[in-house]
């Protein structure tokens with residue numbers, strides 16, 4: 001198996017290669033503090049060795065639970081938000097058929113999501129859909145107290161209970177949460193649900209290699225062993241190559257771009273299946289680095305779709321952006337463009353070529369145009385879209401994020417700013433315990 005590669009040559013019109021190389025000793029020391037768990041936020045570094053520490057028993061147990069849910073349910077609802085949602089969705093979407101939910105001759109249940117928003121229509125439509133379907137729930141919340149998933153779970157659990165016996169309901173729910181704390185833990189223990197623990201030292205956005213990601217991914221019929229193997233190999237490669245690794249290079253180059261006025265990073269894909277990898281990446285980098293009034297703003301686009309909407313801005317708007325392109329070398333499927341006698345659409349010059357060839361030329365043409373337009377470009381080359389390389393990619397981004405946050409000088413493993421909206425929402429909803437905040441916020445309205 002190959003490793004994914006990083007190419008930063010198209011940043012050197014904007015920043016100096018020498019300066020990027022100058023980060024090496026700093027990167028080495030940050031890697032050391034990640035491995036030795038001595039840097040800021042070191043009580044949340046359990047994810048660093050997750051790939052190499054997952055054992056066969058744990059994987060087999062997750063596979064058995066997934067098999068049981070798969071055999072019982074046509075639809076499995078994954079209930080969670082943020083780090084308790086995006087990792088699973090990123091991997092499942094990247095590796096599933098684009099029209100998965102419409103396939104009728106299926107062996108895998110359809111995975112749908114809840115608790116990642118509070119849209120009442122979404123909720124009502126989901127409840128309508130599930131009423132007459134055989135379904136199961138995987139409810140995920142590290143804190144066990146997050147409002148969005150708790151609310152969705154209450155509704156979905158009620159529906160399950162109205163359809164099945166207490167025992168059957170229990171068989172159809174798996175909870176993934178803290179070992180001891182939180183409302184979800186209390187409820188799961190009381191009801192006797194099968195549970196998995198999110199380790200204390202693994203934050204939500206770094207939890208895709210725990211049951212948080214692995215169980216839903218296995219439910220979707222994806223090979224979690226190949227996924228974990230990819231992450232393991234990336235863990236080894238990064239440790240071995242240290243400051244010369246792809247992760248170290250990515251961390252260094254994006255910080256150098258940031259110091260040179262590039263405050264927005266756009267993660268680009270040319271494979272729509274990677275849309276949710278970008279959503280996962282946005283949380284990883286946004287929550288890790290956006291603090292103390294610092295940090296690169298993580299944005300994302302799907303190309304070529306968004307070239308027809310965002311392309312203008314990227315080409316000619318404010319020059320504070322750089323792009324990081326997820327470049328997949330080889331498409332998994334082949335579609336040949338046919339010849340047409342009349343050629344009224346003028347496409348015969350493409351006849352006999354693969355659709356992927358057109359995609360690749362769109363990618364190359366865009367890269368050159370954007371660099372010419374003043375947008376530095378980082379390329380991450382992924383040999384192909386499979387579970388192994390997605391495992392490599394996600395661990396690569398995690399370890400690079402740890403290094404990058406340390407270069408930036410923040411604690412990449414907390415997210416204090418997320419509490420502000422919650423406290424306002426609770427005050428507005430008059431949650432018990434928030435009486436003072438309710439008074440204060442009402443005075444502002």
Ligand SMILES: O=P(O)(O)OC[C@H]1O[C@H](O)[C@H](O)[C@@H](O)[C@@H]1O
Nearest residue numbers: 082083084141142143146204418
């Ligand atoms: O897993 P949970 O405790 O429900 O948290 C879900 C998410 O919500 C929070 O507000 C945090 O900002 C995220 O980091 C977290 O992943």
